[in-house]
Amino acid sequence: MIEQDWIWGFAGGLVIGLAGAVYLLVNGRIMGASGILGGLIDGSGRNSLMERLAFVAGVVLAPIPLVPLYQTVDTHVTGNLAAIVAAGLMVGLGTRLANGCTSGHGVCGISRLSPRGIVATIIYIMAGGLSVILFKHLLGVV
Amino acid sequence: MRNLTALISGSLFGIGLLISGMTDTTKVQGWLDIFGQWDPTLAFVMGGAIIPMAIAWALTRNRQPVLGGSFPAAVKPRVGHDLIVGSVLFGVGWGLVGLCPGPALASLSYGGIGGIVFLLAMIAGMWAAVPVRARLLPAS
Numbered sequence: 001m002i003e004q005d006w007i008w009g010f011a012g013g014l015v016i017g018l019a020g021a022v023y024l025l026v027n028g029r030i031m032g033a034s035g036i037l038g039g040l041i042d043g044s045g046r047n048s049l050m051e052r053l054a055f056v057a058g059v060v061l062a063p064i065p066l067v068p069l070y071q072t073v074d075t076h077v078t079g080n081l082a083a084i085v086a087a088g089l090m091v092g093l094g095t096r097l098a099n100g101c102t103s104g105h106g107v108c109g110i111s112r113l114s115p116r117g118i119v120a121t122i123i124y125i126m127a128g129g130l131s132v133i134l135f136k137h138l139l140g141v142v
Numbered sequence: 143m144r145n146l147t148a149l150i151s152g153s154l155f156g157i158g159l160l161i162s163g164m165t166d167t168t169k170v171q172g173w174l175d176i177f178g179q180w181d182p183t184l185a186f187v188m189g190g191a192i193i194p195m196a197i198a199w200a201l202t203r204n205r206q207p208v209l210g211g212s213f214p215a216a217v218k219p220r221v222g223h224d225l226i227v228g229s230v231l232f233g234v235g236w237g238l239v240g241l242c243p244g245p246a247l248a249s250l251s252y253g254g255i256g257g258i259v260f261l262l263a264m265i266a267g268m269w270a271a272v273p274v275r276a277r278l279l280p281a282s
Binding site: 005006008009010011014015016017018021023025026027030031033034038041048051052056057059060061062064067074075076077078079085086087088089090095097098099101102103107108110111112116119120123125127128129131132133136137142 | 153164181186210221230250257264268
């Protein structure tokens, strides 16, 4: 099972990287989920509104026909609603302040050897690890 | 044309996130959980994604994007307060629920009410970032 997981992980990763490569080489833009969505939310991306909407539509809609191929697709999101709201707020605010998330700083930044991308990725992974220790192991809220 | 590329790229991104298992929050939290049952999948996803992207960056040298314009210039390697504070906030939220912006969008159709609530809260956080940046981090 675990072996299959990493093969699918690697294959999925290649598809994610291909997505970023197409966006960069054809449109000349960095594929960052928080940047593309954030520009729609705060109006900073009004000059590329349709492009952003098309990208978001693809992300949301493309998985739908594939979902029935899986026996179960479960995101296993916690039932703790307060934790969901708090996490959502922090992820939204944090990725916009940092100008990037796992796709922008992680995938696109590291592959370019961008110092900001590498620093951001190290910080959010360390914060994420500490967060799991705190909320899962010490407080037991998720 | 730009919109079509964006749709294709977004579709590949969503499909990649689904098949990689990264919309399953237990796999993401499992990777961050070095003291629990550690799950290495995320490292393979990152490794797989960085390969085509590194090739793409190499291809940008002395070229233009297919649809014109210019490639994003390298930003100054400045690590400001906004990058640090933002990444810490993002990481804490990421660890707490196991979702980041890409998977939150990709799993919208099958992530249930929890996924929808997360996305709405994330959008609120993104909206709040404008005044927060202006008030808390004016210098950086």
